[in-house]
Amino acid sequence: MSTWRLQRLPAASPLVSLSARLISVVLALVTAGIILAATGKNPLDLGAQVISSTFGSSFGMADLALLFTPLLYTGLAVAVGLRIGVWNIGAEGQFNLGAFAAAGVALFLPGPPALILPLMAVMGMAAGALWILIPTLARAYADVSELITTLLMNFVAALLVTYVATGPWLDPSGMALATTARLPVEVPAVWDIVHWGLPVGLILAVLLAVAFGFTRWGYEVRIGGSNPGNARYAGMPVRRHLITVMLVSGAIAGLGGMMEVAGTVHRLQGGISNNFGYIGIMVAVLARAAPLGVIFTALLMAVILNGGIILQPQGLTTQTVLAVTGLILFYAAIGDEFARYRLIRNAKPAGTR
Amino acid sequence: MxxxxxxxxxxxxxxxxxxxxxxxxxxxxxxxxxxxxxxxxxxxxxxxxxxxxxxxxxxxxxxxxxxxxxxxxxxxxxxxxxxxxxxxxxxxxxxxxxxxxxxxxxxxxxxxxxxxxxxxxxxxxxxxxxxxxxxxxxxxxxxxxxxxxxHWYPTYVAGIAAGAMSPTGKLGYVASFPVPSVYSGTNAFLMGARTVNPNATLQCISINSWFDPQAATQAGTALLDNGCDVLFGIMDEAGYLQVAQDRGKKAVMWNTDLRRYGPDAYISSIVVNxxxxxxxxxxxxxxxxxxxxxxxxPMGGGVDRDAWGATVPAEVAAKADAVRTKMMTEGYSPFVGEIKDAKGNIKVAKGQTMTEQELYHWNWSIEGVSGLDG
Missing domain, CATH: 3.40.50.2300 (Response regulator)
Known part of the structure; x- marks a missing residue:
């Protein structure tokens, strides 16, 4: 006589979590396919078109890489925060501020690109960190939820960028509307239109992985995130780590904004953040806040978003595609919970109850 | 070359x-x-x-x-x-x-x-x-x-009717962004209105979108609350027309004939084809x-004013249409100096006619237009 029951595990095994992730992505795509089929479209045809347009030409690959780059930064920014239990919903705003500061340097500071570009990067990071400073202090010293404060700062940042791009920094040539002049310096290209923002982002992911995996700081941050009480009891400076991590998170998003404005868009304008900050949350959650995992989930999101653009001339709207990314997150959340359980068989000795 | x-x-x-x-x-x-x-x-x-x-x-x-x-x-x-x-x-x-x-x-x-x-x-x-x-x-x-x-020509024509139908002379404008297509619209509208209502002014609110019915509706409400009695704008939909209809005020629209959304409020529209x-x-x-x-x-070849709304008095329509006819048959342009900007600087000298290039690139408000420059 035996019975089956579910047993909750303290932590899911890595292999099970990874499979849960993959299954959730597949299920989301299948669900989207069923919905598309119901509206009279052939999902297999559309899927084949996405794959051939994305991976079948250097054109498609370059587009994909350009979409991948900002997601890498915002994904890493959110992931870093999650390591110490912080939800940085404000990557969108920090990204905008980074772009704003970098554009300001490029537009108003003359100098050789070799000097100006690093300065733009530094100012972009500083602006991103500055934008999360108030939420950071509020969280560290008054325990104010960063979920709300970082989110609200996003709207201020977006309006600030729109204001300067249509007002004081408006292109004086009159040849472009609602944007600044084209920045006189740009992040150099590594391949086709893909710029150095991509390799720098990849290197950043590796550096963060090393920092979290192999340094005392990384260890303390992880403990501080999973069990702040114990960490404090063990004498770890949890508050200091919290502040550092949040500022680093903002700085990474700010650097992403700098790369976007100086590498891809070349002009500061409203909407430059393009929801990358919010999609970065999905990227980080899907990667379970692992910096190397972010590389893969950011790429996945880029493929899906790029697929959405490819499918728009087929009559699919942006909203449909955003719904698919939402579905993936939805299934991933369910999958995560399932991965924490295992099915075990209770073999009961005969005669006992 | x-x-x-x-x-x-x-x-x-x-x-x-x-x-x-x-x-x-x-x-x-x-x-x-x-x-x-x-x-x-x-x-x-x-x-x-x-x-x-x-x-x-x-x-x-x-x-x-x-x-x-x-x-x-x-x-x-x-x-x-x-x-x-x-x-x-x-x-x-x-x-x-x-x-x-x-x-x-x-x-x-x-x-x-x-x-x-x-x-x-x-x-x-x-x-x-x-x-x-x-x-x-x-x-x-x-x-x-x-x-x-x-669009500045039919907008000027519609502005004449708007000026004649505004008892207070306070006009409102629902803007998208401070860009030339907005400046040429606000300026032409007010210039037209001032030919019949010399003290008319135009208040603008930018909503940072070309299509955001909710924000356009809110902006329209805010302008009416501020004392405006005729609304104009450059929206892709009919949001602020409905506001004007509900509040018993008037509105001039863009793009298409939208009178069914506010038959009493509708003055005209800058229709495009x-x-x-x-x-x-x-x-x-x-x-x-x-x-x-x-x-x-040109006006008559891609853009024009729409047929006048039901509540536009015949003499107002005739007055505005006389200017329209003059523009179309004689090449008349009302965009002649002296024109001052909102800060009082003379931007177009006395007697000088603005070129189409200048009208297309217009990026400053004339005196009397508020809310667009910084």
């Missing part, structure tokens, strides 16, 4: 140099001379793909709807031709991706029905065999043209004679 870059730069310098400078650009509706570039090779209609990239949804009953009608006119004029379109393209790097997608799908001609600037320019530069057009565009290429409407333009340019592209053009469609 005349360099168009030079010309446009000169146009700008003239504009910035306030009064006095000799303005030499033509007033024929061409904003730049046509290029001497070689035409693109002909395409058979059955093999051609014409792509449209829109800023809003085609169901907006306004701007995007009007351009979508143009696409349908192209389909009717060239049986067998293939068309494709994408709605609600954001003004971000996503726009580049969408235009690139049109090119990789094999589009022979791409119309961007709004100003996408570099996002379109960068794509056009890399696709020299595709013909591009940018509505309200600024930067030409050998394969990238520009088209827009001289791009059908003939699209059919003509696609025809040139198919027969192999297409080179980019840079044109401003």
């Amino acid at each position: 005349i360099s168009t870059k030079e010309l446009s730069r000169r146009g700008f310098l003239n504009m910035g140099a306030a009064a006095g400078a000799g303005l030499v650009l033509s007033q024929t509706g061409l904003i730049r001379p046509a290029h001497a570039a070689a035409p693109l090779a002909p395409v058979k209609a059955e093999e051609a793909l014409i792509a449209f990239g829109h800023t809003g949804p085609t169901s907006d009953e306004g701007w995007t709807w009007a351009h979508d009608q143009g696409m349908k006119a192209v389909e009717a004029a060239f049986p067998g031709i293939k068309t494709t379109y994408v709605e609600s393209i954001p003004y971000s790097a996503d726009a580049t991706r969408i235009f690139r997608q049109f090119v990789s799908q094999g589009a022979n001609m791409v119309f961007a029905t709004s100003n996408y600037g570099d996002f379109l320019y960068d794509v056009a530069k890399r696709a020299p065999k595709v013909g591009f057009y940018e509505c309200d565009g600024r930067n030409p290429l050998d394969n990238l043209g520009t088209y827009y409407v001289q 791009f059908n003939d333009f699209y059919v003509k340019q696609v025809g040139r592209r198919l027969e192999g004679s297409w080179t980019p053009t840079y044109e401003l469609l």
Whole structure:
């Protein structure tokens, strides 16, 4: 006589979590396919078109890489925060501020690109960190939820960028509307239109992985995130780590904004953040806040978003595609919970109850 | 060959140099001379793909709807031709991706029905065999043209009626962004209104979108709360007309006949029609004679005032229409100096007529317009 029951595990095994992730992505795509089929479209045809347009030409690959780059930064920014239990919903705003500061340097500071570009990067990071400073202090010293404060700062940042791009920094040539002049310096290209923002982002992911995996700081941050009480009891400076991590998170998003404005868009304008900050949350959650995992989930999101653009001339709207990314997150959340359980068989000795 | 870059730069310098400078650009509706570039090779209609990239949804009953009608006119004029379109393209790097997608799908001609600037320019530069057009565009290429409407003339005409129907002389404007198409609209409207209502003023609210019915409705309400009694704007839908109707005030609209949303409030609309333009340019592209053009469609040939609303008094309509007739038959322009900006500086000298180039690039508010400059 035996019975089956579910047993909750303290932590899911890595292999099970990874499979849960993959299954959730597949299920989301299948669900989207069923919905598309119901509206009279052939999902297999559309899927084949996405794959051939994305991976079948250097054109498609370059587009994909350009979409991948900002997601890498915002994904890493959110992931870093999650390591110490912080939800940085404000990557969108920090990204905008980074772009704003970098554009300001490029537009108003003359100098050789070799000097100006690093300065733009530094100012972009500083602006991103500055934008999360108030939420950071509020969280560290008054325990104010960063979920709300970082989110609200996003709207201020977006309006600030729109204001300067249509007002004081408006292109004086009159040849472009609602944007600044084209920045006189740009992040150099590594391949086709893909710029150095991509390799720098990849290197950043590796550096963060090393920092979290192999340094005392990384260890303390992880403990501080999973069990702040114990960490404090063990004498770890949890508050200091919290502040550092949040500022680093903002700085990474700010650097992403700098790369976007100086590498891809070349002009500061409203909407430059393009929801990358919010999609970065999905990227980080899907990667379970692992910096190397972010590389893969950011790429996945880029493929899906790029697929959405490819499918728009087929009559699919942006909203449909955003719904698919939402579905993936939805299934991933369910999958995560399932991965924490295992099915075990209770073999009961005969005669006992 | 005349360099168009030079010309446009000169146009700008003239504009910035306030009064006095000799303005030499033509007033024929061409904003730049046509290029001497070689035409693109002909395409058979059955093999051609014409792509449209829109800023809003085609169901907006306004701007995007009007351009979508143009696409349908192209389909009717060239049986067998293939068309494709994408709605609600954001003004971000996503726009580049969408235009690139049109090119990789094999589009022979791409119309961007709004100003996408570099996002379109960068794509056009890399696709020299595709013909591009940018509505309200600024930067030409050998394969990238520009088209827009001289909306300032019918707007001036509508402004006359609005001024006559505003007891308080306080007019309101629901703006998108502080860009030239908005400045030329606000300024022309107030100039028209002041011919009958010399103390009229125009308050503007920018909502940072061309299509956001909720924000437009809120802006309309705020303007009426502020004492305005006639609303104008540059929205792609009818939001603020309904506000004016509910509050017993008046409104002038854009793009299409929207009187059913506010029959008592409706004065008129700046109606646009791009059908003939699209059919003509696609025809040139198919027969192999297409080179980019840079044109401003004139009043009566792509833009006009709509038939007057039911509550517009006959004598008001007659007064405004007299000016319209004068513009269309005699080439009359009301945009003559002296014109001062909102800070009181003289921007157009006494007796000087603004060129079409200047009207197209108008980027400052006249005295009496508030809320757009900083």
